[in-house]
Amino acid sequence: MILTGLIGWPVAHSKSPAMHNAAFRAAGVDGFYALLPVPPQRVGEAVAGLRALGFRGANVTVPHKRAVIPFLDELSPEARAIGAVNTILVEKDGRLVGTNTDAWGFARDLEAQGLDLKALPHRGALVLGAGGSARAVVYALAIRLIPTQILARRPEQAQALIASLAPHLPRGDLLHAHPWSRLPELAPAVGLIVNCTPVGMTPREDASPWPDHLPFHSEQALYDLVYNPPRTRLMAQAQAGGARAWNGLGMLVYQGARAWELWTGQPAPVDVMTAAVQ
Numbered sequence: 001m002i003l004t005g006l007i008g009w010p011v012a013h014s015k016s017p018a019m020h021n022a023a024f025r026a027a028g029v030d031g032f033y034a035l036l037p038v039p040p041q042r043v044g045e046a047v048a049g050l051r052a053l054g055f056r057g058a059n060v061t062v063p064h065k066r067a068v069i070p071f072l073d074e075l076s077p078e079a080r081a082i083g084a085v086n087t088i089l090v091e092k093d094g095r096l097v098g099t100n101t102d103a104w105g106f107a108r109d110l111e112a113q114g115l116d117l118k119a120l121p122h123r124g125a126l127v128l129g130a131g132g133s134a135r136a137v138v139y140a141l142a143i144r145l146i147p148t149q150i151l152a153r154r155p156e157q158a159q160a161l162i163a164s165l166a167p168h169l170p171r172g173d174l175l176h177a178h179p180w181s182r183l184p185e186l187a188p189a190v191g192l193i194v195n196c197t198p199v200g201m202t203p204r205e206d207a208s209p210w211p212d213h214l215p216f217h218s219e220q221a222l223y224d225l226v227y228n229p230p231r232t233r234l235m236a237q238a239q240a241g242g243a244r245a246w247n248g249l250g251m252l253v254y255q256g257a258r259a260w261e262l263w264t265g266q267p268a269p270v271d272v273m274t275a276a277v278q
Helices: 016-027 040-052 077-082 102-112 117-122 132-142 155-168 180-189 233-240 249-264 270-277
Strands: 002-008 031-037 057-060 087-090 096-099 125-128 148-152 175-179 192-195 221-224 244-247
Touching: 002 016, 002 040, 002 249, 016 031, 016 249, 016 270, 040 087, 040 096, 057 249, 077 096, 077 102, 077 132, 077 155, 087 249, 102 117, 102 132, 102 221, 102 249, 125 132, 125 180, 132 148, 132 155, 148 155, 148 180, 155 175, 175 180, 221 233, 233 244, 244 249, 249 270
Parallel strands: 002 031, 002 057, 125 148, 125 192, 148 175, 192 221, 221 244
Antiparallel strands: 057 087, 087 096
8 A cells, every 4th residue: 555644733634534545546556645733843753753664655744844853864956946945755765755746736737727837937927926836936947947027025035035946947047036026017017917915815805915006907917825705815916907817725735646656656636636525
């Protein structure tokens, strides 16, 4: 049996077990995905326990994405650049390899939604927020040579994000940090806007990081990492201006699908996984 699970604190709210176990059933794979609640002081023991208990791997969620790194034997280039691990693979020789499938999942969902990433370098992207999720999004954009403006309430946080990512990128000069006050100036020119803040998430569905007086237009696309509610106020604002808009559920599915493929060596049944989380 392929044993996998989710390391985090807390984890009871996660949709991942439904998604991964549905994939195991649909693909006819003898596997199981479990919730693995781990308090912060026990992270090292939990990571070592994956090997001891015969797990094939695990996902990692907040607050442990950085905390697991010292206990791993190897990091993928993506995990090293982003500075966070969301997937652990236990190799046959027992080595614990940490990777990050968030960036891949974000880019893959944009492609699945019909957005032409190859056209984006002409207009660039605007990322709202500079936290953990923003690191994966910015990395995904930057390795595709897409000029990206990063806006944060604390500009020094965006500057620190760029400083840590730049050594791992082909063109670190394509990233720029700005204070939030420059949003009205920068927004009209970009082709893609990505919300990496939690603003608008349940139970604050009435909130939006976007000012009402700032219009979207039909040549723009919005990706809101929030997926609960399924249609955020920010998405409604974008669609009212003629822009295409999507929530982050597809990113959740595709990052999970990539992890599932690493653990099983088989193509993931993405349609089944999507239905399971919906």
